[in-house]
Amino acid sequence: MATSSATTPVRVWDVPTRLFHWLLVGLFAYSWYSGETGDLERHQLSGIAAFGLLAFRLIWGFVGGSTARFARFVRGPRAVIAYLRGTGPATAGHNPLGGWSVVVLLLLLLAQVGTGLFAQDTDALYPGPLNSLVDYDTADRLAHFHHLIFKLLLLTVAIHVAAIAFYRLRGRNLILPMLTGADPAVDPAVEPLAPAGIVRFAIAAIAAAALAWWVSKGAPI
Numbered sequence: 005m006a007t008s009s010a011t012t013p014v015r016v017w018d019v020p021t022r023l024f025h026w027l028l029v030g031l032f033a034y035s036w037y038s039g040e041t042g043d044l045e046r047h048q049l050s051g052i053a054a055f056g057l058l059a060f061r062l063i064w065g066f067v068g069g070s071t072a073r074f075a076r077f078v079r080g081p082r083a084v085i086a087y088l089r090g091t092g093p094a095t096a097g098h099n100p101l102g103g104w105s106v107v108v109l110l111l112l113l114l115a116q117v118g119t120g121l122f123a124q125d126t127d128a129l130y131p132g133p134l135n136s137l138v139d140y141d142t143a144d145r146l147a148h149f150h151h152l153i154f155k156l157l158l159l160t161v162a163i164h165v166a167a168i169a170f171y172r173l174r175g176r177n178l179i180l181p182m183l184t185g186a187d188p189a190v191d192p193a194v195e196p197l198a199p200a201g202i203v204r205f206a207i208a209a210i211a212a213a214a215l216a217w218w219v220s221k222g223a224p225i
């Protein structure tokens with residue numbers, strides 16, 4: 005599927021998608037650490053930042069660069085089977101199987117931050133900012149799901165990293181393109197990333213930040 009060209013690596017990821025990924029890795033690690041050590045004040049801050057980042061990625065999935073768009077990489081079973089058989093067309097960006105792993109990761113992350121926003125800790129000292137919108141038992145159940153979803157998320161992230169290591173062992177480096185934006189392993193004949201403009205980025209970033217701020221204040225109407 006891929007031939008290499010040392011001179012013109014194909015552009016596959018725009019800057020916002022790369023920034024999203026590595027900021028998410030950092031916030032996920034810090035949220036894990038602060039959650040486990042019970043530093044809930046900082047946990048809430050990193051959790052809300054993760055919420056803002058996810059909100060941005062959802063908007064970017066509709067208005068962002070071509071390879072970041074859901075319509076581009078969320079494909080039906082036929083495309084997935086063709087990819088597994090090695091008969092599908094070569095593309096820049098997520099392959100049809102990888103696209104579904106992105107959907108699962110994003111949904112689990114949304115569930116993680118979503119439950120956290122309503123959850124309460126055992127001492128009820130650091131309730132999530134939306135905690136007052138639900139009754140005590142519901143908040144308690146959501147805190148339980150927050151723990152449970154985290155375990156699922158850890159498993160999914162482990163599979164994600166293992167898949168990337170697997171590709172690396174087969175000679176395909178996916179990490180470098182997520183860092184530099186360009187992939188020397190992609191056939192230069194393949195349609196490259198069509199980036200979105202700075203104005204779209206600014207609008208998406210401001211909308212996501214405003215939503216995170218509003219939620220952090222308890223979503224006043």
Ligand code: HEM
Pocket residue numbers: 021024025028029032061072097098099102106109110113161164165168178179180182
């Ligand atoms: C250090 C460990 C990690 C490495 C090396 C890594 C590497 C990568 C790479 C190479 C891709 C692009 C895959 C492709 O070419 O289709 C990717 C995508 C992705 N990764 Fe990771 N990842 C790591 C950790 C994580 C963690 C901890 C999370 C979530 C908590 C995560 C969530 C995602 C998501 C959501 C995408 C899709 C990016 C997008 O389209 O916005 N990754 N990762």
Ligand code: HEM
Pocket residue numbers: 031032035036039040044047048049050051052054055116117118119120121122123124125126130131132133147148150151154
């Ligand atoms: C990337 C997102 C997040 C991750 C990875 C994460 C992870 C965790 C972890 C690992 C714990 C400790 C669980 C345990 O003790 O077994 C925890 C607890 C907690 N998290 Fe999060 N969390 C995230 C987002 C959020 C958000 C957005 C909020 C609210 C603003 C939040 C509120 C809480 C609360 C209140 C607890 C304490 C629950 C209890 O004591 O039962 N979390 N979280």
